[in-house]
Amino acid sequence: MSTQLDEYLEAEIQSMLTDGRIAELGITVQRREHLLVLGGEVESGRRRDEICRQINERFPDVHIVCDIGITRASAPSEVEEIS
Amino acid sequence: MIRIAAVGDVHVDKDVLGRFRPALEELPERADALLIAGDLTRHGTVEEARCFVTEFGGLGVPVVAVLGNHDHQSDQQARVSDVLTESGITVLEGDTTVLELHGHRLGIAGVKGFGGGFAGASASNFGEREMKDFVGTTEVIAERLENALKSIEVDALVALTHYAPVPDTLLGEPLEIYAFLGCYQLGRAIDAAPTALALHGHAHHGSERGRTPGGVPVRNVAHPVIKQAYNVYQLLTEHVDAELVAS
Ligand SMILES: [Fe+2]
Ligand SMILES: [Fe+2]
Numbered sequence: 358m359s360t361q362l363d364e365y366l367e368a369e370i371q372s373m374l375t376d377g378r379i380a381e382l383g384i385t386v387q388r389r390e391h392l393l394v395l396g397g398e399v400e401s402g403r404r405r406d407e408i409c410r411q412i413n414e415r416f417p418d419v420h421i422v423c424d425i426g427i428t429r430a431s432a433p434s435e436v437e438e439i440s
Numbered sequence: 441m442i443r444i445a446a447v448g449d450v451h452v453d454k455d456v457l458g459r460f461r462p463a464l465e466e467l468p469e470r471a472d473a474l475l476i477a478g479d480l481t482r483h484g485t486v487e488e489a490r491c492f493v494t495e496f497g498g499l500g501v502p503v504v505a506v507l508g509n510h511d512h513q514s515d516q517q518a519r520v521s522d523v524l525t526e527s528g529i530t531v532l533e534g535d536t537t538v539l540e541l542h543g544h545r546l547g548i549a550g551v552k553g554f555g556g557g558f559a560g561a562s563a564s565n566f567g568e569r570e571m572k573d574f575v576g577t578t579e580v581i582a583e584r585l586e587n588a589l590k591s592i593e594v595d596a597l598v599a600l601t602h603y604a605p606v607p608d609t610l611l612g613e614p615l616e617i618y619a620f621l622g623c624y625q626l627g628r629a630i631d632a633a634p635t636a637l638a639l640h641g642h643a644h645h646g647s648e649r650g651r652t653p654g655g656v657p658v659r660n661v662a663h664p665v666i667k668q669a670y671n672v673y674q675l676l677t678e679h680v681d682a683e684l685v686a687s
Binding site: 380382383385397398399400401403404428429430431432433435436437438439440 | 443450451452453455456459460462463466467470482483510513636637644645657663664667668669670671672673674675677
């Protein structure tokens with residue numbers, strides 16, 4: 358039986374992302390017709406690759422695309438005056 | 441004039457080492473202090489705390505932090521705090537620190553904070569033991585923030601939390617989880633003192649700017665929100681009256 362792209366799958370992925378080694382609470386999971394889109398941002402490329410690898414491994418029959426970005430960490434160019 | 445840099449939710453582990461450092465090396469040219477709004481680490485381990493110190497330590501400006509929920513994940517928050525403190529970082533939890541900067545006194549009161557929700561959609565201290573424990577925790581933490589804020593007399597007072605004191609800066613997060621992202625009690629504590637600025641993190645998908653019901657500016661400095669190594673805020677700007685100068 359193939360994995361259903363339903364709310365339970367979404368919930369299972371969310372709990373995989375938060376419970377274990379990954380510890381990412383800010384990843385979004387969106388269901389498209391035949392695929393699952395992972396979004397949000399993490400702090401390193403290694404972290405993104407690990408997330409996608411684990412989810413692909415757990416659901417080999419689901420087409421998963423990884424749109425997770427790496428948060429930029431450059432110095433700011435502006436100052437905000439607080440009043 | 442005082443300039444403070446701030447960021448939260450950097451979630452440092454070995455894989456982050458070196459990512460922030462180039463921008464942090466330039467920080468002393470841009471700001472007088474760095475405030476960290478919690479979630480310094482990924483799982484709150486001592487090893488990760490050491491990584492944080494390697495990345496954010498020894499900057500040449502004071503660094504003041506509160507912990508976040510991630511820093512509690514391994515139940516090692518006391519040891520995490522020790523690692524930070526030993527490296528010269530000030531960790532606040534219900535207390536304050538005062539920095540003398542350019543002849544001004546900058547006071548910072550900090551707590552991690554907790555969830556509970558906001559007006560019209562908040563949890564109550566009622567019912568099951570677990571529910572009363574949850575909201576009771578929120579209330580105790582907010583009270584500690586209020587007492588800390590009221591305990592110092594300074595030129596500029598900043599409230600530093602991990603959880604959000606207002607819903608404004610949660611915009612972008614699912615409405616259903618607002619109650620896990622912050623609580624109105626923190627906002628009320630901030631409004632009970634002459635707070636100039638409130639900084640928080642935790643809401644990775646939230647938005648940058650808001651105000652408390654009492655009018656205090658609130659900034660969500662979670663790294664994924666500000667999308668740079670840190671933001672810089674200027675307080676106590678000296679306004680020169682141009683007309684007065686002319687006459
Ligand atoms: Fe975080
Ligand atoms: Fe957090």
